Amino acid sequence: MAEAVPLFYGDRAETENASDFIKVFNRSMLFLNPLSTDTQKIQVLANYLGTGSPAECWYDDLTATQRASWDDVVKAFNDRWPTTKSATLTSEEYQTELLDHKMAEEDVGAIKTVGHQKVWAHVKWAEEAMELARLAKIESGPTLIWQVKKQLPKAVRKLLDEEYTTWKKFMDDVKDLSTSKLKQECEEIEERKRKDEEQDSRLMQKLEATKRATTADITAQLQRLTIGQVAVSRTSPRASPSTTHPNTRFTLQQTPRRNTPYNQPTEEVKEIVRKGLEQVPHHPNDEEGQRKYMAQLTAWIMKHGDSAWVTEYTPYPLKPGTAMVCSGECFRCGMHGHRSRDCPTAEGDASRLSRNETVWRVLCNRTLGPFNRNIAYSIRLVVIDDQGNETGSL
Incomplete structure (x- = not known):
């Protein structure tokens, strides 16, 4: 016809x-x-x-x-009507096209139609890539092979050799890939991805729970604190610390008492602690200060964990509304006017500092001494009697 x-x-x-x-x-x-x-x-x-x-x-x-x-x-x-001259690309332009010629993840194991023939997607991709390599005149060498191979889906890369010296060998291996092995690799990759996502989800849930617990604790403390004073209720039927909590005498992170003599901190250690105080500034007891304090606590927990020990290398946030560090403050409540062993706050009282902050204040004082004593504002506890009246400062 x-x-x-x-x-x-x-x-x-x-x-x-x-x-x-x-x-x-x-x-x-x-x-x-x-x-x-x-x-x-x-x-x-x-x-x-x-x-x-x-x-x-x-x-x-x-x-x-x-x-x-x-x-x-x-x-x-x-x-x-003269013949229009076709545009001719340079080798570099064809190489750019070759780098842009990528195999999509969803095409692994899929079937494509070329003309009236059905072929595997990776076979179609390989033939097109090989043609671009010929047009770029790089088919006889290894030019761009590792860059193109790096862009292939993970399931395809795992089934190929580590290195190739010619494009023909590279493309022949791609076309000869077993579709059943490709699909198996895809399934294994998806399964590992699912497990990783579940693990990440559990970790995020744990971090969110820790953050909520920390926020709730801070909120409870804020309800008892003001910038200049903290109320300590004596209406609670709780027994004295000496009877109810026989082991509440101050210890650092429950470490055993050592009989070795105390060594003076080195200048290097002092400098580390000074930098730690600069890294975690003490914020005022206002809305902005409380917000920054909560951010400090969250960042500390996410970096070190909620059960980490406090050392000169892990400076801990200072609660807003408490006395300046190294100012002769009580290490139990963070206030002035009494020594730590005479602190009127009971174990578990919301006015008490956290264990970590207590340890950090002791560590700073032992390392640097009370160098802020003469410049710090006096911040004291105020005792409230059974009728809610102030009876004097401590």
Whole structure:
């Protein structure tokens, strides 16, 4: 069956190619009448030009010399509609296309249609990549192989060799990949991803629970504190610490008492503690200060864990509304006016400092001494009697 020849208009439409038209016309003439003369071809050509089109006007204006032979007509045609030169990309531009030619994760193990044939997606990708490598003139060497290989889905990369020296070997291995192994790798990767996500979810839940617990503890303390004073209720039927809590005498993080002599801190240790105080500033007892304090506590827990020990390398946040560190303060409540062993706050009282803050204040005082004693504001506890009246400061 003869190839259909579309009408030619010659109006530079994007869907029309003058050179292709002449080729299709010649093929049609050879099929219909291989023995047709030049005169017959020239006469038939008029029937394939659009009515009133620039092409028909050109045909009507042909001179006798231009109509002398079919070759003369073709020459006149090409002079009127010269072949448009195709854009030619450089090797570097083809290499850029090659790097942009990626295999999607969802295409692993999928089927694509090429023409009327169904092929595996990784096979289609490999053939296209190989063609780009040929156009870039790098198919005989290892140029860009490791970059392209690195961009492949993880399931594909795991089944390939570590190194390749030519694109042909690389692409042949991709095309020869077992689809069953590819699907198995994908399933294993998804399973590991699911387990990692579950583990991350559990960790985030734990961090959120820790944060809520810390926030609740701070809120409870804020309800008992003011900048200048803290109320300590004596209406509770709780027994004295000496009877109810026989082991509440102050100890540092429950470490056993050592009989070795106390060693003076070195200048290096002092500098570490000074920098620690700078890293965790003591905020005022206002809304902004409390917000920053809560952020400090959360950051400390996330970095060190809620059961970590306090050392000179893990400076701990200071509660807003308490006395300046190293100012002769009580290490139990963070206030002035009494020594730690005489602190009127009971174990578990909301006015008491956390164990970690107590340890940090003791560590700072032992390392640096009470160097802030003469510049710190005096902040004291106020005792409230059974009727809620202030009975004096401690």
